[in-house]
Amino acid sequence: MTWIWDLEKLDESQEDLISFADDQGINLIYLHVSQKGFDKEKVQSFIKKAAEEDIKVYALGGDPYWALSKNQDSLENFVGNVKDYNRHVSQDERFQGIHLDIEPYLLSEWKNNQEDVITQWLDNMTYLKKQAKSNADLKISGDFPFWIYKVKIPGKESNVGEWMISKLDSITIMAYRDSAEGKNGIKSISSPLIEQAANHNKSVVIGVNMVKTDEGSHTTFYDTHPNEMNQELHQLENYFAGHPGFGGIAVHDYRSWKSNIKKRTYE
Template sequence: MRVVKRYSWLWVGLLLFLTASIAMLLLTSNQRPSFTTATWIWNAKLISSQTEEIVSFAKDNQINLIYLHIEPTRVSPQAYRAFIKKANEANIKVEALGGDPNWAYTANRQSIGDLVSWVKAYNQMAKVDEQFSGIHVDIEPYLLPDWKKDQEKVVNQWLKNVDYLITETKKDSKLQVSADLPFWIDTVTVPGDSEKVSNWMLQRLDSITLMAYRNHAMGHNGIVDIVEKTVAAANSAKKASVIVGVNILESSEGSNVSFHEEGTHEMKQQLVILQEELAENPAFAGSAIHDYESWKHATQREEQL
């Protein structure tokens, strides 16, 4: 009887150990949601004829978020509905994409209002699984000639328009609001203040996508090096998440700003390193690859070799 009792206690101890281990695993998995892998689709007409191809490509590459350009005069609401439904079936969220450098000017605020109004009206008419989950803007005011002439004036108007975008979107809506920002945005200050524009954005937007266009994760001027300050600021702000964007589009800006030459395998390897390096940061949400068509063409090119 003593032997039986001793082994019974061993089994009880083992059971308790296994229960605690499983609980810890579940707790750990619940603490850290899966990372985002996003991409941009600028040519929205593709969804009218290539829905299956796009969704298949997304599934093959673990894409779970698409920034889809809004083109009301070229793409019908029916095409958007069909595409988003198919994407949602594959657990891919779709955000409405819009933007132009001139959207930084308050004189062009109506363009922002038009985007917000269109998305809201669309979502009201669409079924739940056909709706956009957010609005994503790519404004890039530093491309304007006025950026060099009077940066403070441009920044001031840009921030007012972002405030307008957020306010209008959040009225009677649960839509997320996010924006593309250059990795160096932490060097620009809010006019009349010492606050960095990066911090200003982090306090207001739901998410930012840092365009960290480099072709290596580690080392000086690598992806981690150029984003870590903003990621750290986002950790402190505890407001917005940070997605880190890389480029596979062929670029004339230099050999180190795109994975076009290195290819998709190297890009994915570097993104794994990026994720490992930033995984402990609560604000780090994942990566984005610019853009879908360039990524697809690179993949097809490699398959032919």
């Protein structure tokens, strides 16, 4: 699995992109859909080519402000655009799901009134699910930090991570570390949510990072040789193999992933 943030600005052909996905064993792509509109013919062509290789495509959208009630219209507009697109294309050209990257903890409101933001966020997710599932067969997933299970729901004993697992079809956790092992490794920080998912007969996708970041070298595989990353991810897959709560691994993002492989090829 991987994220594609701007299909229209990618240099390579769609055939090359699909070929890369096939080589890397990618079976699901989160494809960003801009609120300002997108090239429908290009998206149609891409999804159709992906479908020929048994690769599913989810419409990716995100904005921290989508967690606030006052921006529910924007959230509804995103879902409406995806559903409207799907209505006007053939079945093998349709998005099969919606993938959200909201991250409300980036808002100043999160620091000032976290409980209120959480309440609004959950209400908006409930609203989105109702809109997405109405007269449509769209899966719903989203990106969440690995620590989301530590965030309590106001007035309840349960936590936001488990709530998201129970309400969505799947979640992807941003377990952004560059080592599978260790107390702060990917296995350790992913396990709590994977266990919770299993309890709800759901699955968690473990997301790892390949993008250059100023959050510390330990949060990304950016400076790591692809072979070393593959070894770490292979350990991860072996560890969780057969676990009912494990839904696979996603690499963020496609552009950085391919660039890393390309620049290391002749080293």
